[in-house]
Amino acid sequence: MQALFENISQINTMRYSPDHKVGARARLIEATGALVKKNGFAATGVDGLMAAAGLTSGAFYSHFRSKSELLEAIIENELKRSIELFSDKTREQAVAAIKGYLSPAHVAHPESGCAVPSLAPEIARASESTQYIFEQGVLELKDQIRKLVRDDAKAWSIVVQLVGAVMVARGLPSEQTRKALLKGVAQQVKQILEEGSGPS
Template sequence: MRYSTDHKQQTREKLLASSGVLAKRGGFASTGVAELMKAIGLTGGAFYNHFPSKDDLFSEVVRRELCNSPFARLASQGADRERLRRCLKQYLSLAHLHNPEGGCPLPPLGVEIARAERPVREQAEHWLLELQAAWSETLGDERRAWALISQCVGALVVGRMLASEEVQQQVLDASRDVVEQALEED
């Protein structure tokens, strides 16, 4: 049976959305094509109607997740220091830490992006450079922008490694203090 172009596009969108959630929850490399397709109610064989390879899907997932991250919205809309402060406070929260599938893709996917083919890493680099440029403008300091990006992403990575919510909260609190100090400096 032949499906309409609309149906194929809708299926592709479902696959991308579902794959993003699964990748951020449990890792992309460890999730097979059959599992990715089963999540949207299809068989593994249908995958190749939408992507030539799993690597191509990962590239598109990374692009989509980066473009839809909280950092991307902040960069694209511009931000003064107060708006940046509010966003980073939300970013460095237990709610965000405990919701990898609904949050920033860098903490859960960063290692997989680092191991990916060059085009995926270039895509991530392009996005990070745009974010860094936007934050540099807000902060008036290029190096401080890189430090804040790294601090925020790193805090979530370390926090998610920990078993105790009490210690997770200590990591987030310490990181928020560092971020607050960086936002106060002129």
């Protein structure tokens, strides 16, 4: 299973020449990623996806064999960015990233936020290879949080609180309720972080 991951990564990496920093495909993945996080994958047509990148739908299939292949690429790209939010950071920076994740701004702007609260149910219905990529990303995210709490259970708890809080808050029309939820969850997450901050 781990070997499969490595193969997928290799294929994706070697599809482009090393000196092309950001190709057309990468730009497509960026532009469509924002749209898909905002409006959902199933609800967005290929026409709309390509329009977001300033192109027409005919060009889509020069870059992806199918729409579902795009979802896979989006998940890979988006998860990488979410992971970077928590990696190679001081403890203070990581705690600030958690605070930002649980902010009203993140709730209000799915297009520039983490893909998990926007797309997780659609990932659960996607191909197995898409789910493998998702799993690798989630495990890496958990491991980054684990560095802060040095405990797997606590790390998992924080990960699901972050994504659960943002996902639920986005369905709440009342700002008051949204803020109460975010504040409550932030308080509990902070407590877990403090429990785990004994001597290194």
